[in-house]
Amino acid sequence: MTWKGWLSRAAVAGGLALGTLASTVASAQETIKVGILHSLSGTMAISETTLKDVMLMLIEEQNKKGGVLGKKLEAVVVDPASNWPLFAEKARELIAKDKVSAVFGCWTSVSRKSVLPVFKELNSILFYPVQYEGEESERNVFYTGAAPNQQAIPAVDYLMKEEKVERWVLEGTDYVYPRTTNKILEAYLKAKGVKPEDISINYTPFGQSDWQTRVAAIKSFGSAGKKTAVVSTINGDANVPFYKELANQGIKATDIPVVAFSVGEEELAGIDTKPLLGHLAAWNYFMSIDTPANKAFIEKWHAYTKNPKRVTNDPMEAHYIGFNMWVKAVEKAGTTDPDKVIATLPGIKQDNLTGGTSEMLANHHITKPVFIGEIKDNGQFDVVWKTDGLIPGEAWSKQLDGSKDLEADWVKLNCGNYNTKTKKCGGA
């Protein structure tokens, strides 16, 4: 076979494979379509594939209960392949071509920013399940992950109170989430009386794999005679080599604890956690939390994936809450019309998996409990601290100059960035 012939056949085969992936289950009766916009290939597939699976499971379960408004739900899965512009294209395809009623998707902030104009233009609904840097509230987006005040700030409070930490290393990957979170944390720490020389902020590129210099620097920063901790916003793949280097250089959690905002059960599945014993993570959900709802959820997940070793994590719970809120809102509104569902969603309550009841707020964020967990040797977390009640998500950080006066309220003000000083909608 000539090369060109081979190539064209390969292209046809590839096209067929993609076609089946995006193809929808044909059914005789009318269905309500739900879009799933998570990367199934490329760098983000490691995190996002699980979310696609959990959405399919939730939809299947809802259909067993009889669907929504008497109609079956139908999942439309597309693969934006970790490619940010492709996210916008695929979102447009879902809304305009497949006519989905709502989309559950995105992981990175840049992918969310990339699809925003599409959701605004075509007026649809996006449920975004991942903890993010805040500083945003859009009419068409519902944020079911944590805002900085639901993860970063309580974690720092815990370290200050329980571990008596006085010196801080803010270590992050170089992109928008760590930079904004660290800006907020820096302002917060300074307001708490931490001196500027006791804060060290550092960024490394995506996928950093050689941590020798940084870990040595952390070690020497920690030798100032004050208790030191690392607040890590290191993203995804760079975490494993970072923790391996910490272990190799003999930094234990009892000396310099590391609290991470992007390390969950899924990420720990790829490492030997014995040397990481006691390092911390802050989340709104841990698989190890012992509640009947969580137990049932994990059982269903194992049965659905046919793998008793699969772990559950925080963004999965966010999708669980978001999906059920959407179902309730659609049933309450009696229609899937985006405008009506958007108007109905604030105020909808849904039991989360950790024993509380989350509520969708007027700023399109939800209330969540915050847990601090210590890594155990079996790759799970042991909850060592939790907030008293549920914390309402703040779209605009109270710590930053530009956002302190802003308020998001889509119910009364119908505005995502109302300035309380100038009394105008439209930002600072």
Place this chain on the structure above:
Amino acid sequence: MRRCLVLLLVAWCTAWVLPAAAQTGADTAYARLASDSYSDIEAGIAALVVSGDPKAGPVLRALTDNRLLYRPDDKALAIKDGATVTDARTGAAVNPEGLKPVRVNNRVRRAIDAALGTLNLLAPDAATRRNAADAVFKARDAAALPALDAALARETDAVVKRTMQEARAAALLARPGAPEIERLSAIDTIQARGDSEALAILRGLSADPAQSVRDAAARGVSGIETRQALMANVQNAWYGVSLGSVLLLAAIGLAITFGVMGIINMAHGEMVMLGAYTTYLVQELIRQKAPFLFDWSLPIAIPLAFLAAGAVGILIERTVIRHLYGRPLETLLATWGISLILQQAVRSAFGPTNREVGAPSYMSGAFEVFGLSITWGRLWIVVFAMAVFVALNLILKATSFGLKTRAVTQNRRMAAAMGIRTPWIDAFTFGLGSGIAGVAGVALSQIDNVSPNLGQGYIIDSFLVVVFGGVGNLWGTLVAALTLGVANKFLEPYAGAVLGKILLLVFIILFIQKRPRGLFALKGRAVEA
């Protein structure tokens, strides 16, 4: 009458309490340990050590391993040993129903370390005693002083004795109201230790009430700092060599496929990934069938990774690349496509998440040489990279296959005229380059994620190294990898990881402008051909 009663009560109490003091101390300790509150558990540990209960050691060890159980209802404490559960105090068998593990957090863990340290100071084994002294040193607890003095009086091993003296100095400095003269000599002991923890202790003294102590501490700090600044350069150099050897491993296979054969092989990183996944499979198999072989998993994985990646390489060469010789742009696109196919294939087969590849015992941990901490894993990778380099040189220079390879790359038609089957030499050379990449994957699985994206992180760096070193020259690749590694590590502390990398890229671009053929350019007619 009333006073009389009180006196009587006091007398009765003392009479009853004194002989039983140890007993009640242990009672409170055990009662407090059987709790869900971390501060109770912490207090329980301290009480247990003070009580001198003979069971304290086993109880604390069980607590560290999560084997200490308690029943919330009746505050019973039990130790789990495999399948058997026994009462923590009496050693009698206990019904395991309703027992929950006593929870441990960092605070409790620190308390355990300090307590076990104090308990183990008199252990028969010198290494245990040294670890114990280290733990006491870290705890800086004045309460450990009597135990340290007792242990010091009996200690015979010089190394352990020094650690104990350091621990004693640290504990003494933590005791409020210790005599100034003793504090000054303690500062000297700590300064002599000279590591970052010594620095931490001395810096903590900057607010000491006594002027002389403050001065001595400041002198100690500046002494240690001067030494550490010097060591920092040595350390950077070592980190540079270590990073360089990783770059060398990643790039050396490419030095064959791109350097010697001239194929722009974008799927090179995926060969590295295949090698890493081979390691994972080997370890999985060993874990299931023969756990005792675990330390041998890497030596076993090396030839298998070479064969697996090499076979895939030959397959790619035979099916795709051989049709594209002389068309670099199309080769680039085709191999890039292959890299995506391989990534997605691995993702479908193994799932998108990271796979766990464990480190054999000889590759974990670190050791100190003149205050420079060197991790075993990195050291082995440097040694391994050099071994691969030497082996590859030998193959190319000292075997008949190497001779033929060089002949074909220098003058294909002449080589063919001499009876060399050039297509097969092409295939095997490509297979060799890919196989070497697979071998690199075995090493990289130790320091990086084993995920489908593993290769992507190395492909650009590999091309940089080969182009910088001079295409077609293995020595150039070696020098380039080490130069880039060391330069990167000296830039990183000043410029940060992000800017450091940018600066390095700019430097290479400028360098290539000046010397388009890299550091060691091939000379002669072959180049012009």
